[in-house]
Amino acid sequence: MKQQKPRSGGKFTIGVIQMEFSTKPAENMEAAAEQVGKAASDGAQVICLPELYRSQYFCQREDAALFDLAEPSDGPSFELFSRVARKHRAAIIVPFFERRAPGLYHNSALIIDADGSLLGVYRKMHIPDDPSYYEKFYFAPGDLGFRAFDTRFGRIGVLICWDQWYPEAARLTALQNAPVLFYPTAIGWHPREKAAVGERQRDAWVTVQRGHAIANGVYVAAANRTGIERPAPGDDGIEFWGSSFIADPQGAILADGGSATEAILLAEIDPAHLEDVRRNWPFLRDRRIDAYGDITRRLID
Numbered sequence: 001m002k003q004q005k006p007r008s009g010g011k012f013t014i015g016v017i018q019m020e021f022s023t024k025p026a027e028n029m030e031a032a033a034e035q036v037g038k039a040a041s042d043g044a045q046v047i048c049l050p051e052l053y054r055s056q057y058f059c060q061r062e063d064a065a066l067f068d069l070a071e072p073s074d075g076p077s078f079e080l081f082s083r084v085a086r087k088h089r090a091a092i093i094v095p096f097f098e099r100r101a102p103g104l105y106h107n108s109a110l111i112i113d114a115d116g117s118l119l120g121v122y123r124k125m126h127i128p129d130d131p132s133y134y135e136k137f138y139f140a141p142g143d144l145g146f147r148a149f150d151t152r153f154g155r156i157g158v159l160i161c162w163d164q165w166y167p168e169a170a171r172l173t174a175l176q177n178a179p180v181l182f183y184p185t186a187i188g189w190h191p192r193e194k195a196a197v198g199e200r201q202r203d204a205w206v207t208v209q210r211g212h213a214i215a216n217g218v219y220v221a222a223a224n225r226t227g228i229e230r231p232a233p234g235d236d237g238i239e240f241w242g243s244s245f246i247a248d249p250q251g252a253i254l255a256d257g258g259s260a261t262e263a264i265l266l267a268e269i270d271p272a273h274l275e276d277v278r279r280n281w282p283f284l285r286d287r288r289i290d291a292y293g294d295i296t297r298r299l300i301d
Contacts (some may be wrong), residue, residue: 011272012153014180014219015044016265018244018257020227025054025069029076033084039264040088045114045153048093049227050108051161051186052245055097059158060231060238062137073121078110081230086116091151093158095184097138098123107139107160109184114152122147124160125169132190132238134164148176154269157218158179164222168295169213170212175284180219180269183209187224188240202241202259210251217249217278219269226262249277 017035021028032053039047052058054077058066071077077096085092091114098108098121109125123142127135146169148157157178163169164183173181187205189198211221224243230237244257246267257263278284294300 003072011268011269011270012045013043013266014182014221014246015039015042015047016182016221016223016244016246016255016257017049018224018226018242018261018263018265019048019049019050019053020262021053021056021225021229023056026233028054029080035262035264036081036084036090036092037088039266040090041189042264043266044090044266046091046093046151046156046180048182048221048223049095050223051089051095051184052097053095053184053217056229057186057225057238057240058231059135059138060132060229060235062134067099067105067138070097070105072099073108073110073118075099078112078118079111081110082118085112085114089114091119091153091156093156093182093184095160100140102131105139106142106300107135108142109158109160109208111149111156111158119151120147122158122160124163126162126166127153128162146172146176148173148178154271155179161185161187163179164209164212167212167215170216170218170220172191172216174212174216174218178218179274180221181216183220183222185222185224185244186240188238191228191236191239196216197243202243206245207241209245210247210253213247214281215283217281217283219246219248219267219274221246221265221267224257226257226260249274250281 094110098106111119125142129136157173226242246255254267255265
């Protein structure tokens with residue numbers, strides 16, 4: 001891995017991929033590479049795929065055989081997207097099912113620079129365990145902390161899905177001087193709940209991330225999958241709601257992928273705009289870092 005050095009840069013363009021996925025990893029890899037190529041052709045310089053892009057969202061059930069989907073950090077995903085990055089001269093965020101050692105797995109993301117080199121790995125820190133999201137069965141919590149990475153084009157922060165609900169994760173990543181936070185994601189509706197609470201759920205998901213953008217004065221980019229995935233015929237499955245988006249440091253939506261189709265979202269990261277927002281809303285300046293010790297407690301009784 002490269003040694004990271006702080007760098008200041010100018011504007012750069014990010015791309016967010018919203019995709020459907022099949023049950024065949026090889027097909028998903030080929031389709032994802034094609035989408036990354038299209039995004040790069042449209043001008044994207046840093047491109048993000050959805051969470052666990054290589055398969056359908058297998059965490060809908062607990063099945064030890066599904067550990068066979070995992071790969072090491074230098075496995076097929078890195079081999080493919082290292083070539084894709086070099087070909088298109090773009091940095092790529094590649095979320096993958098990481099096999100770290102026998103019996104030890106993570107929900108992770110490769111950060112590959114535009115020359116095809118590996119800048120580093122982010123391991124998802126917050127692991128959910130909800131109906132049809134049985135991630136604790138598969139993944140150990142991340143142990144690398146919250147990280148920022150210096151790509152050829154600019155510094156970026158990377159988090160994954162369930163991390164997006166936690167203001168602490170956004171804050172600690174933003175404090176590493178990352179002007180943009182990427183959230184590769186796999187989230188959707190239980191079909192039986194959609195009519196009653198679906199819009200409320202999706203609105204909460206968008207709102208909390210726009211809040212991270214505003215509170216930290218950063219851009220936020222969420223890359224979700226779309227389509228219905230059923231672990232077995234006849235199961236309800238999950239209807240992934242798409243709705244990938246990019247928000248600016250005031251929470252304004254710059255690009256929106258909609259809910260029902262595949263999409264490529266583009267937006268420009270402008271450090272001058274970020275600077276202007278932070279001068280007028282100086283939340284980082286006015287933080288009372290001397291008074292936050294209790295934040296590490298589970299609950300203040």
